[in-house]
Amino acid sequence: MMPDLPTRIVDCLKDLLPPDHGPYPLHEPTFQGREWELVRDCLDSGWVSSVGQYVDRFEAALANATGAPHAVAVVNGTAALHLCLRLADIGRDHEVLVPALTFIATANAVAYQGAIPHFVDTSPATLGLDPDKLDEHLQDMAIRRPGQCPINQHTGREIKAVIPMHTFGHPVAMDRLIEVSEHWGITVIEDAAEALGSTYKGRQAGSLAAMAALSFNGNKIITTGGGGAVLLRDAETAARARHLSTTAKNAHPWAFDHNDIGYNYRMPNLNAALGCAQIQELPKMLASKRQLARRYMDSFKNISGVEVYSEPPECTSNYWLNALILQDSRQQQPVLEAMHAAGYMVRPPWRLICDLPMYRHCPAAPLPVARALQQTLVNLPSSAALAPGGQADHDQAVS
Numbered sequence: 362m363m364p365d366l367p368t369r370i371v372d373c374l375k376d377l378l379p380p381d382h383g384p385y386p387l388h389e390p391t392f393q394g395r396e397w398e399l400v401r402d403c404l405d406s407g408w409v410s411s412v413g414q415y416v417d418r419f420e421a422a423l424a425n426a427t428g429a430p431h432a433v434a435v436v437n438g439t440a441a442l443h444l445c446l447r448l449a450d451i452g453r454d455h456e457v458l459v460p461a462l463t464f465i466a467t468a469n470a471v472a473y474q475g476a477i478p479h480f481v482d483t484s485p486a487t488l489g490l491d492p493d494k495l496d497e498h499l500q501d502m503a504i505r506r507p508g509q510c511p512i513n514q515h516t517g518r519e520i521k522a523v524i525p526m527h528t529f530g531h532p533v534a535m536d537r538l539i540e541v542s543e544h545w546g547i548t549v550i551e552d553a554a555e556a557l558g559s560t561y562k563g564r565q566a567g568s569l570a571a572m573a574a575l576s577f578n579g580n581k582i583i584t585t586g587g588g589g590a591v592l593l594r595d596a597e598t599a600a601r602a603r604h605l606s607t608t609a610k611n612a613h614p615w616a617f618d619h620n621d622i623g624y625n626y627r628m629p630n631l632n633a634a635l636g637c638a639q640i641q642e643l644p645k646m647l648a649s650k651r652q653l654a655r656r657y658m659d660s661f662k663n664i665s666g667v668e669v670y671s672e673p674p675e676c677t678s679n680y681w682l683n684a685l686i687l688q689d690s691r692q693q694q695p696v697l698e699a700m701h702a703a704g705y706m707v708r709p710p711w712r713l714i715c716d717l718p719m720y721r722h723c724p725a726a727p728l729p730v731a732r733a734l735q736q737t738l739v740n741l742p743s744s745a746a747l748a749p750g751g752q753a754d755h756d757q758a759v760s
């Protein structure tokens with residue numbers, strides 16, 4: 362008799378992932394470069410906090426890696442998003458379009474500014490915000506005002522911005538999104554927290570809009586422990602971002618003089634030292650993660666009723682998290698249970714943000730695709746170390 366689907370999936374992972382490496386977390390960092398050296402050097406220098414050369418070096422490396430003209434390193438990705446919204450003058454009672462299927466930070470950053478997230482649906486082709494559906498939704502409910510942002514005719518509020526998020530590293534259809542946003546007069550802020558190293562039509566995620574946020578949390582493709590960055594095209598906006606992230610303090614040898622309500626959001630030098638080492642490893646990390654994704658795709662080809670999500674056309678994904686999509690939503694719970702029992706720390710997607718108590722009252726478009734994905738998607742263990750030739754294999758070989 363043919364084993365059931367959860368058993369076949371578990372067997373597939375047993376064949377594919379290096380043995381004796383369990384339990385297998387969803388995503389673990391790897392420190393195989395100069396991490397110890399640079400962090401030690403930072404400690405030796407005594408400059409561990411909010412001033413130091415590693416912050417400047419890390420920012421230069423980020424700008425270089427993404428092609429964004431300016432990078433401002435901050436304490437985490439949520440702070441980076443919040444700063445973007447502040448820089449875009451998003452404030453009280455503005456509406457900001459965000460995907461319903463995203464990490465909570467995307468919506469929280471909007472709420473921090475007193476603005477209201479307005480949830481829109483996901484594209485099955487990218488797992489990110491669907492620009493065609495966004496356009497349809499705006500036609501249904503918004504009043505277009507040439508030269509200004511549109512108004513939500515049901516709430517009377519201004520719709521000021523949209524935050525596309527590159528889900529699991531897969532780029533949103535940005536050309537179409539920017540076309541729709543320009544037509545309606547809406548600012549685009551990229552949530553590229555998951556997408557460092559991904560490309561869209563040859564351009565890097567994080568450089569596809571005038572403003573973007575990155576995250577270097579411990580579970581992201583590279584980490585600074587905790588950290589994030591704002592990527593900006595405009596020099597003046599970048600200077601303002603630096604100013605706001607350092608309590609809006611005017612430069613002076615001793616006086617405490619602040620000219621705005623700023624934040625204590627600057628990345629500490631110690632974290633930046635780790636970041637300088639990690640970003641040198643990014644090409645290796647990307648290669649490992651591609652290999653792992655390829656292996657998942659090859660192995661799951663033989664199992665009917667499941668599919669491993671592969672990058673959208675004209676994109677190179679960083680494959681931050683691999684995603685298995687089940688044909689039958691009734692299999693999601695049994696698959697999650699069987700995999701956890703076997704030591705694979707797999708996850709369903711986030712709950713749709715519009716279903717959480719604090720955002721339940723917010724406006725939302727119809728969300729059929731996001732709802733379907735919520736019930737059929739399972740993220741697979743995706744650490745770079747699990748790739749052939751990754752750290753796990755290396756351990757095997759030497760032990």
Ligand SMILES: *Cc1c(COP(=O)(O)O)cnc(C)c1O
Binds near residue numbers: 437439554589
């Ligand atoms: C990780 C992440 C963030 C930011 O997270 P921090 O933990 O604050 O660095 C924001 N948006 C998305 C989609 C993320 O995955």
